[in-house]
Amino acid sequence: AQKVTQAQTEISVVEKEDVTLDCVYETRDTTYYLFWYKQPPSGELVFLIRRNSFDEQNEISGRYSWNFQKSTSSFNFTITASQVVDSAVYFCALSEWVGAQKLVFGQGTRLTINP
Amino acid sequence: DAMVIQNPRYQVTQFGKPVTLSCSQTLNHNVMYWYQQKSSQAPKLLFHYYDKDFNNEADTPDNFQSRRPNTSFCFLDIRSPGLGDAAMYLCATSSRTGETQYFGPGTRLLVL
Numbered sequence: 390a391q392k393v394t395q396a397q398t399e400i401s402v403v404e405k406e407d408v409t410l411d412c413v414y415e416t417r418d419t420t421y422y423l424f425w426y427k428q429p430p431s432g433e434l435v436f437l438i439r440r441n442s443f444d445e446q447n448e449i450s451g452r453y454s455w456n457f458q459k460s461t462s463s464f465n466f467t468i469t470a471s472q473v474v475d476s477a478v479y480f481c482a483l484s485e486w487v488g489a490q491k492l493v494f495g496q497g498t499r500l501t502i503n504p
Numbered sequence: 505d506a507m508v509i510q511n512p513r514y515q516v517t518q519f520g521k522p523v524t525l526s527c528s529q530t531l532n533h534n535v536m537y538w539y540q541q542k543s544s545q546a547p548k549l550l551f552h553y554y555d556k557d558f559n560n561e562a563d564t565p566d567n568f569q570s571r572r573p574n575t576s577f578c579f580l581d582i583r584s585p586g587l588g589d590a591a592m593y594l595c596a597t598s599s600r601t602g603e604t605q606y607f608g609p610g611t612r613l614l615v616l
Contacts, residue, residue, distance in 0.1 A: 422602065432592055434547070434607035480546060484602065491537075491561075492605060494546035 391416045393483050395495035402471055403503050410466045410498045412481030418442075423457065423464045424482040424492065434480070440464065471502045507531070508608035510595050516614045517585050525580040525611045527595030535601055536578040538570060539594040541610075547594055553578060554601060582613075590615045 392415040402408050414423065425437040438448065440457050448455045452469045468475055481495040509528045517523040527536065535554050539547035551560045553572045567589070569581045582589055592612050596605040 424604070426607075431609065432594075432612065433609040434594060434596075436604055436606060439604050491549050491552070492547075496546050497544075 391483050391485070391493045393481050393493055393495035395481055395498050397498045398496070399499045399501070401501040401503060404473055405470050407467060407469050408471050408500065410479050410500065412464045412466065412495060414462050414464065414481070414483045416483060418485060422484045424484070425455065425466050426480045426482065428478040428480065428497070430477070473502045473504055476500060476502045508595055508597055508606055510608040510611050512611060513609060514612050514614070516616060518616050519587065520584045523582050523585055523613070525593050525613070527578045527608055528576050529597045530576070531597055531606065532575060533597035533599050535598045536572060537596040537605060538578070538580050539596065541592040541594055585613070585615045587615050589613065
């Protein structure tokens with residue numbers, strides 16, 4: 390069975406600090422997808438990134454970066470120079486490569502950026 | 505802009521009174537999903553449609569049903585809402601299964 394673990398339930402930092410959100414997953418599949426979504430207080434889930442299991446190249450998008458390590462089954466998310474607008478709940482998710490391909494979410498990390 | 509729209513954003517219903525939540529999309533995606541998200545929990549998939557093919561999750565209560573009359577619209581029907589059904593209901597779409605799912609703003613349901 391697939392499982393995603395986000396061990397950090399809540400993180401609170403001061404603005405401009407860097408922060409890393411951890412994500413560890415379990416799957417028996419050799420190919421799969423990994424995702425990060427952001428859920429601000431308004432409730433909408435905002436897509437941030439999708440990564441294929443065979444593509445371990447790290448990615449940077451502005452202040453956001455993602456570190457995918459298949460050897461440790463981790464897909465961590467770093468926000469550099471955090472801002473108050475980054476405050477949200479962040480979900481890591483996993484989906485199968487074939488079949489129903491439903492998203493399996495982690496429990497989420499509530500990130501609070503204090504001014 | 506292409507998007508996923510959910511109406512209403514807030515819905516109040518009475519215990520046992522049927523309620524319908526709606527979702528529409530302008531993305532022309534084949535797949536539409538309904539998720540339930542309770543407070544401080546992760547979203548939980550209820551069911552999804554691939555075109556007109558309905559796929560129910562094994563643990564989705566019979567109280568929850570869905571209709572997809574055309575590509576653009578999908579409805580979630582709760583036949584007899586209980587207090588435990590109070591939650592945020594999220595609709596999502598993808599071009600096909602496995603592709604990125606794009607979510608609507610959600611409907612927050614309150615059961616009195």
